[in-house]
Amino acid sequence: MAAIETDEDDFEIDAEDLDDSPVTGSVSEQLSLLVNDLHITYRVFGAKKVGHGPAKEQSALQKFLSRGASSQQGVREVHAVRGISFSARHGESIGIIGVNGSGKSTLLRAIAGLIPPAQGSVYVAGDPALLGVNAVLMGDLTGERNIMIGGLALGLTPQQVKDRYQDVVDFAEIGEFVNLPMKSYSSGMGQRLRFAISASAVPDILMIDEALSTGDAGFRAKSKARINEVREAAGTVFLVSHSLATVKSMCERVLWVHQGQLVMDGPAEEVCKHYRRFVVASREAAKAKADAEK
Numbered sequence: 001m002a003a004i005e006t007d008e009d010d011f012e013i014d015a016e017d018l019d020d021s022p023v024t025g026s027v028s029e030q031l032s033l034l035v036n037d038l039h040i041t042y043r044v045f046g047a048k049k050v051g052h053g054p055a056k057e058q059s060a061l062q063k064f065l066s067r068g069a070s071s072q073q074g075v076r077e078v079h080a081v082r083g084i085s086f087s088a089r090h091g092e093s094i095g096i097i098g099v100n101g102s103g104k105s106t107l108l109r110a111i112a113g114l115i116p117p118a119q120g121s122v123y124v125a126g127d128p129a130l131l132g133v134n135a136v137l138m139g140d141l142t143g144e145r146n147i148m149i150g151g152l153a154l155g156l157t158p159q160q161v162k163d164r165y166q167d168v169v170d171f172a173e174i175g176e177f178v179n180l181p182m183k184s185y186s187s188g189m190g191q192r193l194r195f196a197i198s199a200s201a202v203p204d205i206l207m208i209d210e211a212l213s214t215g216d217a218g219f220r221a222k223s224k225a226r227i228n229e230v231r232e233a234a235g236t237v238f239l240v241s242h243s244l245a246t247v248k249s250m251c252e253r254v255l256w257v258h259q260g261q262l263v264m265d266g267p268a269e270e271v272c273k274h275y276r277r278f279v280v281a282s283r284e285a286a287k288a289k290a291d292a293e294k
């Protein structure tokens with residue numbers, strides 16, 4: 001198996017992460033989402049072939065003459081999701097775990113309809129109002145402008161955004177920073193604002209990609225309450241997080257994705273246990289290999 005980056009994985013359970021209250025919400029029998037044999041391929045242009053020496057300096061004329069050929073050669077395909085199938089029900093909260101590069105964000109983008117499948121299909125009942133909030137926010141603009149842009153991206157009307165504006169600011173706990181460009185925010189503030197914006201509408205499917213990692217215990221508790229609200233309104237929640245404690249406190253079901261494939265789909269406790277074993281074993285294997293090479 002290929003070497004795996006696990007540095008960012010946080011599976012230590014710190015006390016403030018723990019939350020004894022049960023994950024609430026009733027799961028209906030009706031499907032909200034059906035993902036069937038989904039394949040997603042990225043085309044990366046201009047990638048240099050491995051094994052070639054440093055690129056030769058080309059004159060503008062040479063570049064012009066060879067542009068057709070080089071754009072052919074320079075396309076590399078990344079098969080990020082390889083045949084994933086699962087279904088989700090209204091009211092379910094589903095965690096997605098896996099090492100970096102395993103395809104979690106790609107899967108969410110495909111569910112949100114932001115990337116077309118290369119093969120297979122995604123069927124969404126209702127409005128997957130993504131939640132592509134991250135994609136539309138702009139660092140040069142103030143928090144205030146971004147709340148408007150993000151709200152519109154979620155399908156709210158300008159008046160609805162205005163009505164919810166103060167709630168979003170309060171939820172994100174950014175105070176006066178709302179009048180400053182988002183790029184001046186600490187990463188915690190930025191993440192809180194992103195989460196607050198994506199939670200300002202009650203979408204049919206709420207997807208949270210690594211947005212809760214820096215929040216403190218208080219913010220996490222509020223986020224969990226917000227997630228439960230979405231679920232009670234018959235929405236489905238997807239949560240990608242490196243913190244297994246966060247995943248376990250917010251989801252009863254977990255999908256483990258590895259190299260673009262679904263390794264496990266089951267109760268949060270059980271899937272997290274297997275994943276943790278896998279991460280520990282891969283670390284030990286990587287360490288043994290490094291030692292052997294010394």
Ligand SMILES: Nc1ncnc2c1ncn2[C@@H]1O[C@H](COP(=O)(O)OP(=O)(O)O)[C@@H](O)[C@H]1O
Nearest residue numbers: 042044078080099100101102103104105106107
């Ligand atoms: N926009 C992109 N263009 C090309 N390759 C990408 C792009 N986004 C992700 N990838 C590749 O797709 C694979 C899955 O990435 P990603 O879905 O971001 O994984 P994860 O969220 O689990 O870390 C990785 O190999 C990554 O390098």
Ligand SMILES: [Mg+2]
Nearest residue numbers: 104105106209
């Ligand atoms: Mg990701």
